[in-house]
Amino acid sequence: MMNHGVSSAPRILIIDDNVAIHEDFKKILLKGKSSDSKLDDLESALFGERDEVFSPPEYVIDFATQGKEALAMVEQAEKEGSPYALAFVDGRMPPGWDGIETISRLWKVSPDMQMVLCTAYADYSWDEIQQNLGQTDSLVILKKPFDIAEVLQLAHALTRKWELNREIQGRLHQLAYFDSLTGLPNRTQFLDSLNKTLANAQKMEKKAALLYIDLDEFKRINDTLGHSIGDKLLKIIAQRLSTCVRNSDLLGERGENHKTARLGGDEFTVLLSNVESDEEASAVAKRISNSLNQPVELGGHQMMVVPSIGIAMFPADGEDADSLMKNADMAMYFAKRNGPQNYRFYQESMNANALKRLTIETQLRNGLEAEEFSLAYQPQFDLKTGNLSGVEALLRWKNKELGQIPPMEFIPIAEESGLIHPLGEWVMRTACTQVKTWQDQGIDLPRIGVNVSPKEFIHPEFISNVKSALADSGLDPSALQIEITETLLMEHFEGTAKTLEELHKMGVQVAIDDFGKGYSSLSRLQELAIDCLKIDRSFVSAVDESFRQKSVLNAIIAMANGMDLGMIAEGVETKEQFLFLQEKHCDEAQGYMLSRPLTLEQAEEFLQKATMQLNDQDPYSSLDQGSADLQSS
Numbered sequence: 001m002m003n004h005g006v007s008s009a010p011r012i013l014i015i016d017d018n019v020a021i022h023e024d025f026k027k028i029l030l031k032g033k034s035s036d037s038k039l040d041d042l043e044s045a046l047f048g049e050r051d052e053v054f055s056p057p058e059y060v061i062d063f064a065t066q067g068k069e070a071l072a073m074v075e076q077a078e079k080e081g082s083p084y085a086l087a088f089v090d091g092r093m094p095p096g097w098d099g100i101e102t103i104s105r106l107w108k109v110s111p112d113m114q115m116v117l118c119t120a121y122a123d124y125s126w127d128e129i130q131q132n133l134g135q136t137d138s139l140v141i142l143k144k145p146f147d148i149a150e151v152l153q154l155a156h157a158l159t160r161k162w163e164l165n166r167e168i169q170g171r172l173h174q175l176a177y178f179d180s181l182t183g184l185p186n187r188t189q190f191l192d193s194l195n196k197t198l199a200n201a202q203k204m205e206k207k208a209a210l211l212y213i214d215l216d217e218f219k220r221i222n223d224t225l226g227h228s229i230g231d232k233l234l235k236i237i238a239q240r241l242s243t244c245v246r247n248s249d250l251l252g253e254r255g256e257n258h259k260t261a262r263l264g265g266d267e268f269t270v271l272l273s274n275v276e277s278d279e280e281a282s283a284v285a286k287r288i289s290n291s292l293n294q295p296v297e298l299g300g301h302q303m304m305v306v307p308s309i310g311i312a313m314f315p316a317d318g319e320d321a322d323s324l325m326k327n328a329d330m331a332m333y334f335a336k337r338n339g340p341q342n343y344r345f346y347q348e349s350m351n352a353n354a355l356k357r358l359t360i361e362t363q364l365r366n367g368l369e370a371e372e373f374s375l376a377y378q379p380q381f382d383l384k385t386g387n388l389s390g391v392e393a394l395l396r397w398k399n400k401e402l403g404q405i406p407p408m409e410f411i412p413i414a415e416e417s418g419l420i421h422p423l424g425e426w427v428m429r430t431a432c433t434q435v436k437t438w439q440d441q442g443i444d445l446p447r448i449g450v451n452v453s454p455k456e457f458i459h460p461e462f463i464s465n466v467k468s469a470l471a472d473s474g475l476d477p478s479a480l481q482i483e484i485t486e487t488l489l490m491e492h493f494e495g496t497a498k499t500l501e502e503l504h505k506m507g508v509q510v511a512i513d514d515f516g517k518g519y520s521s522l523s524r525l526q527e528l529a530i531d532c533l534k535i536d537r538s539f540v541s542a543v544d545e546s547f548r549q550k551s552v553l554n555a556i557i558a559m560a561n562g563m564d565l566g567m568i569a570e571g572v573e574t575k576e577q578f579l580f581l582q583e584k585h586c587d588e589a590q591g592y593m594l595s596r597p598l599t600l601e602q603a604e605e606f607l608q609k610a611t612m613q614l615n616d617q618d619p620y621s622s623l624d625q626g627s628a629d630l631q632s633s
């Protein structure tokens, strides 16, 4: 007979084929109250009122007359989430299972249950019990006839032991399956949920979506403001994430089934089960992005956290937890590369791209040591005199496995992996040393342009690297022109201004590369220590197209003149472009029509001829030289 009242009092099951014994237990354990008030009266007449000291704690007590019946009750209790703490089990219950058999079956369903085996004097030997039930501390043998105090004491001690065990298990579970900082499920728990959700989705032929979230710039916040601020920030992010997934009205009541977890560091996941379309997943991604992107105020600092989110759909993007996690992670990586505030769905091509990128990165790491890099030199000319005004150093990489790889392909990877720093340093040293060597050989080469990527330029050691490249090579700083992009100026204005000022003080020139593409603010440009604008080749090539395009180029030249900045037109490919630039008083030009980038040997030959012609006062004849672009050779 099962007691269904909802109570937090420990549950005890009495299993005995003798119903009179049930009544005895009831009287002892239920504060002396039997179901029969006449019996109670009789008992108090015989034994007097029960001493308050003996008053037992509250229990919920159920009764079974056979082992089988008890097993059904224990199974039901487990299913309902209110398991029994203790059973008093009779040793012999004909015609059914005996006490040992009953206990052994009950433990299979409820292994933590504490057992009291109630035996008559000669029922079982200790060896027999040990052989059948093993060595355990969850079993006590109680010899009949019972003593009231003994029953009360056992009930109290064993239910308390069961409660403590559960408490410890609960804490261990919390530690093993939840993240102690945010309280969210951890990776282990999440993978468990993911496996279950996918199995269910497969059975029900439903879709699911896995969102893999990483916080851009979190490492920087952690490193600069300290771990305590970093931890607080992660807690806030976890709260926002849970709230916006829970409140996702787009998913309606199904939102209940969605799970958020912290995998570690600044990586979180959201699992959307029973999703009907990709649009639902992207709606949640947008919501998360908007919510996390709200400013956070911590320790007097206001900070922005921008998430990158990768989405993999089940079953299209992976049929098991492993591949779904891997592909969502991959999509997140692509989202991050695409810029902030981004989410991306997984695509098959991502794997091929990522593999290629990884191969390039691995080969890049060995490239410097294996001396696979070289510089090409593209001449630049003074449009007034026709004299050589400088060269631009362009990095080239020929790898033993991958062959010649264009800089557009490997430089972004070098930037992301941090390899741009040793690489950039090598370019700077090689360029300075080479020009100084040429100058020492009597070659008239006034200047060398060196491309510097934003990551290099904002690095704290950039200025000292330039200084040591100049000092070690002995090159005059005015012969070095550093080329930076407009994007750098727009994204890092304050830090950039200081570095530009330092370069200016050193006497190093600075040119803005690809000028015109980046919408720089002219008033801001004026505030910066810049010497020259390199007009982007798209404006130069537009000369052949229309009058309107020509006037844009004209305006850029006029503006540079007005701001007293030097200018080099890039990508001059036709005579018409060349003549137009000359007519509009552009200072210098560079492009395939004049010369392609040259190998070291080609450059040497070219420069020697140009110097000789300069001495002969026949400047323009150098422009007829044929030269081979290294990329196409």
Ligand SMILES: Nc1nc2c(ncn2[C@@H]2O[C@H](COP(=O)(O)O[C@H]3[C@@H](O)[C@H](n4cnc5c(=O)[nH]c(N)nc54)O[C@@H]3COP(=O)(O)O)[C@@H](O)[C@H]2O)c(=O)[nH]1
Pocket (backbone or CB within 6 Å): 378, 392, 393, 394, 395, 396, 406, 407, 408, 411, 427, 451, 452, 453, 513, 514, 534, 537, 570, 571, 572, 573, 590, 591, 592, 593, 597
């Ligand atoms: N951070 C660094 N960036 C570097 C370095 N070396 C090169 N780069 C950057 O890589 C980009 C591609 O460079 P590259 O493939 O070398 O192309 C250069 C020229 O070959 C090309 N060019 C020159 N003349 C013409 C022309 O008439 N037509 C035409 N279609 N292309 C031409 O332009 C590239 C030089 O561009 P720019 O730097 O803008 O002057 C490029 O962005 C390089 O900056 C390095 O060491 N570090």
